[in-house]
Amino acid sequence: MKPMDQVLETSEKIRSMEIRGAGRIATAAAASLRDFSLAIEARSLEDFNLQMKRAADLLLKTRPTAVSLSNAIRMVMKYRAETLASARTAVVLNANCFIENSEKALEKIGRIGSRRIRDGDVVLTHCNSLAAISVLSTAHKSGKKIKVIATESRPRFQGITTIGMLDRLGIETELIVDSAARSVMNEVDLVVVGADVITANGTLVNKIGTAQIALFASEARTSFMVAAETYKFSPQTILGELVTIEEREAGEVLPDISKYSHVRVRNPAFDVTPHQYIDMICTEVGVIPPEMSYLIIKERLGWEMDEDI
Numbered sequence: 001m002k003p004m005d006q007v008l009e010t011s012e013k014i015r016s017m018e019i020r021g022a023g024r025i026a027t028a029a030a031a032s033l034r035d036f037s038l039a040i041e042a043r044s045l046e047d048f049n050l051q052m053k054r055a056a057d058l059l060l061k062t063r064p065t066a067v068s069l070s071n072a073i074r075m076v077m078k079y080r081a082e083t084l085a086s087a088r089t090a091v092v093l094n095a096n097c098f099i100e101n102s103e104k105a106l107e108k109i110g111r112i113g114s115r116r117i118r119d120g121d122v123v124l125t126h127c128n129s130l131a132a133i134s135v136l137s138t139a140h141k142s143g144k145k146i147k148v149i150a151t152e153s154r155p156r157f158q159g160i161t162t163i164g165m166l167d168r169l170g171i172e173t174e175l176i177v178d179s180a181a182r183s184v185m186n187e188v189d190l191v192v193v194g195a196d197v198i199t200a201n202g203t204l205v206n207k208i209g210t211a212q213i214a215l216f217a218s219e220a221r222t223s224f225m226v227a228a229e230t231y232k233f234s235p236q237t238i239l240g241e242l243v244t245i246e247e248r249e250a251g252e253v254l255p256d257i258s259k260y261s262h263v264r265v266r267n268p269a270f271d272v273t274p275h276q277y278i279d280m281i282c283t284e285v286g287v288i289p290p291e292m293s294y295l296i297i298k299e300r301l302g303w304e305m306d307e308d309i
Helices: 003-015 022-039 045-060 067-077 084-114 130-141 158-169 178-187 210-220 235-239 290-304
Strands: 122-125 147-151 172-176 190-193 204-207 223-227 270-273 280-283 286-288
Touching (some): 003 022, 003 045, 022 084, 022 130, 045 067, 045 084, 067 084, 084 223, 084 280, 122 130, 130 158, 130 190, 147 178, 190 204, 190 210, 204 210, 235 290, 280 290
Parallel strands (some): 122 190, 147 172, 190 223
């Protein structure tokens, strides 16, 4: 396989959602750039930089909403080198550092977030988030008896992946259709979801359906927690850039759309939850109110504000 073919294969897996979830997307892109940097034949440092940028651009275009992807790529590509050999070394070190820190972040989020779960709590989760799973699994492993209610998360049914993971952990779980979220909310003690993007003012962009769950939780006075690594915060939103909401293929919702003459399907992959409906954001550096998101961006990701890939 040619080096660029590997990048194209990873890009297609991300685009088609064979690789799904903000964290998995980010680490897959970092690993792809690392492997590409080791495999390419470059005539000079300039040629190496050009080929790396092409690979980064290909990966960047696959999922327009996931800030984890762009942050991961920027972190891997943030190198300064005077020789070809030192450039390869820098890319590999950056990628390995990002992947290792991502894994450590999940462990820390699990430890910190699980403290907000009490013995006997019923927790509702939506879609499939490794950060949310880490919170739930850590609470379970600490001896707390919890029950999880998981949504199907249509149209891609990421909730099926979630219940499989929870089942293997031995956590009591119920699966519900997305539209049943309001019906069960009065039974729920805490909602825990992941994040695709967190903006400078603490607004959450996540799997479609998250916003209505947050509204239902607010009505029922149920706490709403977002579990997210700091690389899911968006520096660009400080400068007023709007988050692009990805619209996916109609066939994911209605496979036989061609037999209809006057019907079109809208399939937004994400929605926007205002920060007013979020009680806390659990990151690897601690639990913060959404209004403190700006400080996370400034202290952890501020270097990206005036830099391009």
